[in-house]
Amino acid sequence: MVETGLIDAVAQGLVTGSIIAAGALGLSLVYSIAEVPNFAHGDMLTVGAYLALALNNPSEIPFVPNAVALPFAVAAVGAVVVAGVFGGIYEKAVFARFRDKDADLITMVIVSLGLALFLQNLVLFLAGSANVTYDTVRRVNVNVDVYATGSGLGVELTQRAGADLATLDAWGYGWLAVVAVLAVAVAAGVAVYRWRSADTGYERVHFVSPRVLAVATTLAVAAGGAALTRGGTVATSNPAFSTRIGVSWKYGAILAVMLATMLCMNYVLKRTKTGRAMRATADDQSLARVRGVDIDRVQLVVWVLAAVLAAIAGVLLGWYASNLNPNMGFNLLLPVFAAVIVGGIDSPYGAALGGLLVGLSMDVGVYLLPAEFATYRTAIAFVILVAVLLVTPEGLWGDA
Amino acid sequence: MALADFLVSLLTVVSVYTLFGLGLNIKYGFTGLVDFGHVLYFMTGAYVTVVVTLPVAATSYEGIGGFALPQLLSGVPLGGLLAWFVAIFVAMVVAALLSLLVGVPTLRLREDYLAITALGIATILHTVVNDERWLFNGPFGVRDVHQPLAEAFPVSLGSFLVNLAVFGLVSVLVLAYIGYRVGDYVYGVDLRAAAMAAAAAVLVVAGLGAAALGGALVLGGVLVAVAGVVVLARGIGRADGFGRPLALFTALVFVAWHFGTPFFTAGPSGVLASAVWLFDPTAGADGGFTYGRFVLLVAVSFVAVAYWWCERTVNSPYGRVLRSIREDEDVPEALGKRTFRYKVQSMMFGSALAAAAGGLWATHIAFIDPTQFIADITFFAFTAVIIGGAANNRGVVVGTAVFWTLHTGTRFLNDYFPTEYATQLAALRVMLIGVLLMVILYYRSEGLLGEQTYDTGVAAEEGGRSE
Amino acid sequence: MVAVSDPILEVDGVEKYFGGITALDGASFDVESGITGLIGPNGAGKSTMFDCITGFRDPDGGSVWFRGEDVTGDSPSAVANRGVVRTFQIPHELPEMTVRENLALAPRDQRGESLVASWARGDGYYEDEQRAQRRAVEAAERFEISHVLDTPAGELSGGQRKLLELARALLTEPDLVLLDEPLAGVNPTLEERILDHIQTLAAEGYSFLFIEHDIDVIMEHCQEVIVMHQGRVLMRGEPEAVRTDDRVVDAYLGGDAE
Structure with missing residues (x-):
């Protein structure tokens, strides 16, 4: 019998991590540019998730007319757009007013707490406290079973069909092929890193940082190599090591959406005029104003983007967990804050990376700890947060 | 329930949360510490008070203790009451020590980091209390709350x-x-x-x-x-x-x-x-005079003592240093005050008051479980303190009374709606609290009463003694 | 005016980095009693040096000695309690507290500053607080802000804030006062008053190290001048020697000049 193991936990952690990363990215924008430690950010996730529910599965919500039920993907996009409008409302109705009054950081913390109470209970008021789900096409997870044996690496795809496990596919690699593919992949990654970082100077802004590009190259080459060198089945009866990785097209979709989101945000921040204005505002608001940056517009964009990112994270969270409830976002607030603080509040990239790190730690941590500690998943994020703050009060990546 | 009973119950709740709010005011109002985990010490106070006075091997209780303090002191005159006071004292000490543990790493952080770490610690310890049955009986809570002198009532x-x-x-x-x-x-x-x-x-x-x-x-x-x-x-x-x-x-x-x-x-x-x-x-x-009214009397006395105690603390050179930390920590530090020590003490004092409130709460409600100590309690206390006016002890009394009267008073609305809308009404209430918080901060950030004036006990003009 | 004696403050090779930027690059100097000026173009590291001396930042290298004792890395309050007190470039008044409270806060080792003493109010509590209040009033009179004693400090004018900051620093009875641009944004009349105060106080035995941009002020009022440039000490000497030094002229007229 094949058991799920560390690699499965890592895969889960990547999915959790990318959801946290999307939340953290939005929170860090608001944190660094609007200078609001936004305690309502978790509830902005919840609002996004429920907006998608209202479009996709309105019968779950008592106060919404049961007229249109859009396919999940369409509903998700619609929810994200509406959430963006909400983001503009938060800015105009609440935060712009307090900014005009030069509210200090503590006041902003408590204002955002007020908004958090409002949003969370607005959802509770409209949708009730029951656990609900999106109406999506359900597909059964595929298990990827990996066996390490004397003759090579065996892979089996299995799927639960009724009470039985059906084997969908099976293939293997000789050890030589495994080593060769890994070596080529690492070499390609190193080469790309050298190539891209050769012209690094103080002035140069990379669209994608060389490190990220190198890791992406390594993964792509490894995947390509694995497809090319695929061989016949390997006897898997008595493996030295075996592990099961639960895979779903859902996970792939979540990772793909997150990746696309990150690239879009990267484009906005680095290649657009607004993005440059945002970064200038984050560095020094008064200087940016002197240079002719329209601060109010930048702030509006920031809140809209933050709400959009929060909605994306919220929808994916609800989909991933197959469960929505009014506390879902607030419960994720701690990991999201942890990610932002770990990554350094002024660095959106640090925040995204921090999100991945926190998500991985949570799922791997739960896997490594005894079963009765599963309720302390959030606590793991918190332990990371405190550990990082104790060592470097400014966050791991600081202002990098 | 007769109107008078409702009034007594409301006043008791207001007293308990006033005590809780006075503790928060020391931290937030006077020292500027945004302790979003304040409810942790309320919970600590409630559980410690209850467990210290819980009989050994209480039925359907699988947590640590009971330590049966009332039985130990049964030989002493008024032993039950004495045991209760000792339990409250122990609860205050435990909460102060817990806040010391929490404060030493977190009070060096920026105010926003303090807010999130304090909220985090409180959330996690709440999860621990809720999930670990061996600790305080987990989600089943504790019955058999010791109510001192209850057998003597109604008088x-x-x-x-x-x-x-x-x-x-x-x-x-x-x-x-x-x-x-x-x-x-x-x-x-x-x-x-x-x-x-x-x-x-x-x-x-x-x-x-x-x-x-x-x-x-x-x-x-x-x-x-x-x-x-x-x-x-x-x-x-x-x-x-x-x-x-x-x-x-x-x-x-x-x-x-x-x-x-x-x-x-x-x-x-x-x-x-x-x-x-x-x-x-x-x-x-x-x-006669019921036990509920006796508890109200005790709660009001606690508030009176705590009020006096807080006033004495802030109307002193010590309070002056606390407020200077709130205004700008660099200044007292540059003038040679060890601000970190002050922040830790403020945290411990405020937490001890919250623990006393927790002990009173347990005695009033006679049954505690983790659902009574959710983070919203902290946020309500912040709202109450801000309504009355942060850094104003009298404001805490007024703000808490206003807040809990509105909160409890609007419950009568439940009678006019089908019971399945109870969740909706509760949600609506908290929504309005959130709006109220923002509106007050925007239109009247100093609250109803504004910041109080201070007198260190020495008349300023003559430099003479005025107390 | 003041006899040259052992240095009271010794700064030895202090380094400080922020990310990739070097703010202090092994700066060393001595400060003797009297009035010492610290000048240098913007970005020379003067305020960072103040932060490192007074414990608001830990230096990444080097050491700071006060009266022969190592105070490197001590907390700001510990440094202040040894007798080194600073003011801030932007006045740090406590806005919601009155001028009286701002001043009464300052005297060191007040009995009522301990939690238990504030409760017990035992021996000497009232006498000590009376003393603090009296000294606050005296300081306000001396610095001509007694008419605003009961005004919240946040409502003061810029000049009054500067005076409050100076008065508050002196109430701690320091040996050495570090003034970070006490004349910045101050009108000429008030500038004269502040300089007079500093001269009088120096005659009473207080020592000053102060950052100032106006070379003429430095020349007129300081016995010694330290010139910083790019995180290092360019030179230290008598005002006249500094004025005529080519390196100083270069530093000010070079790329960093204002």
């Missing part, structure tokens, strides 16, 4: 008439004293503002009264009540301050509610029952 002085006379007299005296203080404060109010406040009170009472009859009157009644609020606002606009007209309005509405409602439901005897609210005619054979 009866022999006959119904004597009870009515004595306790009734005390009740009336209390009401008269409060009425005197309010009147003394309101006296001198602008006459037109007073007239408008009175008219507003009439409109609000009539409107709400009509709405309570139900049917088609609901909408009209609510409209009349809203009109009353508008009149009140205009009346306040005419006066030179909002305090006096508002106090007058509040007093009139209270009188109408306290004496008017029972008149319509129970007739003159209802009015009498409201007047002698500290006397419960249904308790025991001859009526």
Whole structure:
């Protein structure tokens, strides 16, 4: 019998991590540019998730007319757009007013707490406290079973069909092929890193940082190599090591959406005029104003983007967990804050990376700890947060 | 439940949360520490008090303890009460030590990091208490809460008439004293503002009264009540301050509610029952002074002592250093004050007060479980403190009274809606609290009373002693 | 005016980095009693040096000695309690506290500053607080802000804030006062008053190290001048020697000049 193991936990952690990363990215924008430690950010996730529910599965919500039920993907996009409008409302109705009054950081913390109470209970008021789900096409997870044996690496795809496990596919690699593919992949990654970082100077802004590009190259080459060198089945009866990785097209979709989101945000921040204005505002608001940056517009964009990112994270969270409830976002607030603080509040990239790190730690941590500690998943994020703050009060990546 | 019982229960809750808020005010109002985990010490206080006084091997309790302190002290006169005080003291010490553990790493952080780490620690310890049955019985909570002297209640002085006379007299005296203080404060109010406040009170009472009859009157009644609020606002606009007209309005509405409602439901005897609210005619054979009223008395005494204690703390050079930390920590530090030590002490003192409130809460409610200690309790206390005016101890009393009266008072709305909407109504209430928090911070960030003035016990001008 | 004696403050090779930027690059100097000026173009590291001396930042290298004792890395309050007190470039008044409270806060080792003493109010509590209040009033009179004693400090004018900051620093009875641009944004009349105060106080035995941009002020009022440039000490000497030094002229007229 094949058991799920560390690699499965890592895969889960990547999915959790990318959801946290999307939340953290939005929170860090608001944190660094609007200078609001936004305690309502978790509830902005919840609002996004429920907006998608209202479009996709309105019968779950008592106060919404049961007229249109859009396919999940369409509903998700619609929810994200509406959430963006909400983001503009938060800015105009609440935060712009307090900014005009030069509210200090503590006041902003408590204002955002007020908004958090409002949003969370607005959802509770409209949708009730029951656990609900999106109406999506359900597909059964595929298990990827990996066996390490004397003759090579065996892979089996299995799927639960009724009470039985059906084997969908099976293939293997000789050890030589495994080593060769890994070596080529690492070499390609190193080469790309050298190539891209050769012209690094103080002035140069990379669209994608060389490190990220190198890791992406390594993964792509490894995947390509694995497809090319695929061989016949390997006897898997008595493996030295075996592990099961639960895979779903859902996970792939979540990772793909997150990746696309990150690239879009990267484009906005680095290649657009607004993005440059945002970064200038984050560095020094008064200087940016002197240079002719329209601060109010930048702030509006920031809140809209933050709400959009929060909605994306919220929808994916609800989909991933197959469960929505009014506390879902607030419960994720701690990991999201942890990610932002770990990554350094002024660095959106640090925040995204921090999100991945926190998500991985949570799922791997739960896997490594005894079963009765599963309720302390959030606590793991918190332990990371405190550990990082104790060592470097400014966050791991600081202002990098 | 009779009106008087409801009033007693509400006042007890207000007292408990006032004590809790006084602790928060030391941290947040005077020192500027945004402790979003304040409820942690309330929970600690409640559990420690209960477990220390819990009998050994209490039924359906699988946590640590009980330590059976009342049984240990049973030989001492008033041993049960003494055990309870010892338990409260232990709870305060435990909470102070816990906040020391929490504070040493977190109080070096920026204020926003402190807020999130404090919230995190409180959330996680709440999860621990909820999930670990070996600790304090997990989600099943603790019954068998030790209620000191409960066996002596209801106190009866022999006959119904004597009870009515004595306790009734005390009740009336209390009401008269409060009425005197309010009147003394309101006296001198602008006459037109007073007239408008009175008219507003009439409109609000009539409107709400009509709405309570139900049917088609609901909408009209609510409209009349809203009109009353508008009149009140205009009346306040005419006066030179909002305090006096508002106090007058509040007093009139209270009188109408306290004496008017029972008149319509129970007739003159209802009015009498409201007047002698500290006397419960249904308790025991001859009526008497109930345990709930005793707990209220204890809670009010705790608040009085804590209020005095907080005032003494902040009206001193020590309090001056605390406030300078709130304003700008670099200044006292540059002047040679060890600000970190002050922040830790402020945290410990505030947490100890929260623990005392927790102990009182447990005694009042007689059953505790983790659902009573959610993060919202902290946020409510922040709202109450901000309503009254942060860094104002009297403001905490006023703010907590306003907050919990509105919070509890709006529960009567539940009666007019089908029970399946209870969640909705509760959510609506908290939504409005969130809005209230933002509105107050925007329009009147200093709260109803503003920041208090300070006196270190030395008259400033002459440099002479004034205490 | 003041006899040259052992240095009271010794700064030895202090380094400080922020990310990739070097703010202090092994700066060393001595400060003797009297009035010492610290000048240098913007970005020379003067304020960072103040932060490192007074413990608001830990230096990444080097050491700071006060009266022969190593105070490197001590907390700001510990440094202040040894007798080195600073002011801030932007006045740090405590806005919601009155001027009186701002001043009464300053005297060191007040009895009522301990939690238990504030409760017990035992021996000497009232006498000590009376003393603090009296000294606050005296300081306000001396610095001509007694008419605003009961005004919240946040409502003061810029000049009054500067005076409050100076008065508050002196109430700690320091040996050495570090003034970070006490004349910045101050009108000429007030500038004269502040300089007079500093001269009088120096005659009473207080020592000053102060950052100032106006070379003329430095020349007129300081016995010694330290010139910083790019995180290092360019030179230290008598005002006249500094004025005529080519390196100083270069530093000011070079790329960093204002």
